[in-house]
Amino acid sequence: MTGLLKPKINIFGADIAGRIEEVGKNVKQFKPGDEVFGDLAQCGWGGFAEYVCVPENVLALKPASMTFEEAAAVPQAGLLALQGLRDKVQIQPGQKVLINGAGGGAGTFAVQIAKLFGAEVTGVDNTSKLDMLRSIGADQVIDYTQEDFTKNGQVYDLILDVVTYRSIFDYKPALSPKGIYVMLGGGSWARVIQAMFLGPLISMTGSKKMHVLMYKPNKKEDVDFMKELLEAGKVKPVIDRRYPLSEVAEAFRYLG
Structure with missing residues (x-):
């Protein structure tokens, strides 16, 4: 900027x-x-x-x-969510997915898209957004002002991080043995840079994977897919x- x-x-x-x-x-x-x-x-x-x-x-x-x-x-938030879930990690039915920052633009699309792919979705955000997250399909919600999801003993197959304020090492305990962490960006540039350099090293030395999404604006097949979902009423902007x-x-x- x-x-x-x-x-x-x-x-x-x-x-x-x-x-x-x-x-x-x-x-x-x-x-x-x-x-x-x-x-x-x-x-x-x-x-x-x-x-x-x-x-x-x-x-x-x-x-x-x-x-x-x-x-x-829709354009940036919707495609960030879609690329993070489908293109980067190929989300699968039945997976446990946590979306950190679920109440924002990309997060609300991610909740809806993950549900469409058959995932069990947990949304993390502040108190004021929890009812909205339930209304768009989140199976569970966590109020980050009351609970730290990295320390509650639950593990997830995929963590999609929209807000990016924590070290990537904080997320490892919340990943299943073959779990995947995907950073969408935003938040702290220091954390983004850390993930870009250390994520590949962590991924090479263990079964848990750490990725940073390289966003592709206006990718035609993704735009077309989002339009189909929007026109069918399967997702909606919040x-x-x-x-x-x-x-x-x-x-x-x-x-x-």
């Missing part, structure tokens, strides 16, 4: 949804009036704006049944609050 002498990114915002106003002469996939959504993380960001100019390969047609607000909550563009700063303050 930062540069040497000035911010590298002048306008934040990755996820967008809206209606196409104009297209360039070489654009083949879209026309003015099409309703689209996408993730700008690979093309300079800039989503917190009334208009954006982007390559056509970062956009997809918005599911007709969704509002623009709902669609804008929206806590809505803010107008003029109150972006207030939205960031709310997120902390």
Whole structure:
């Protein structure tokens, strides 16, 4: 986000949804009036704006049944969850899956996707989000303000870490003998770097595996798969609050 002498990114915002106003002469996939959504993380960001100019390969047609607000909550969070569960570890029916940070954007999609794949899902978040997690399918919930899931004696076949504030060594006791830990990112960059360097070493020296997801924005087959789930009503974005563009700063303050 930062540069040497000035911010590298002048306008934040990755996820967008809206209606196409104009297209360039070489654009083949879209026309003015099409309703689209996408993730700008690979093309300079800039989503917190009334208009954006982007390559056509970062956009997809918005599911007709969704509002623009709902669609804008999907591109990055939905694909992070899908890639972390399906592409990175190939989640299997009957597995015990714990999602740390289950109440956020990627976490709420991860709960729903893991349930679709037949997993037994435990969601970890704060007190205010537990009822919501149950409502979207979590089999068990843990309030991290009251209980440390790494020390309660339970083990999981897969831990998907959305918040990334702890050392990867903390998670080993909570993994089954052949369990897998996947870090999605966020939280502390120091923890991400630690996992990138030490995760492969831990994985080579034991049966438990530690991975960091290398996110692939707008991967077409993943976008198509998410659209199918959304259009069928099998997953849905969970929206806590809505803010107008003029109150972006207030939205960031709310997120902390």
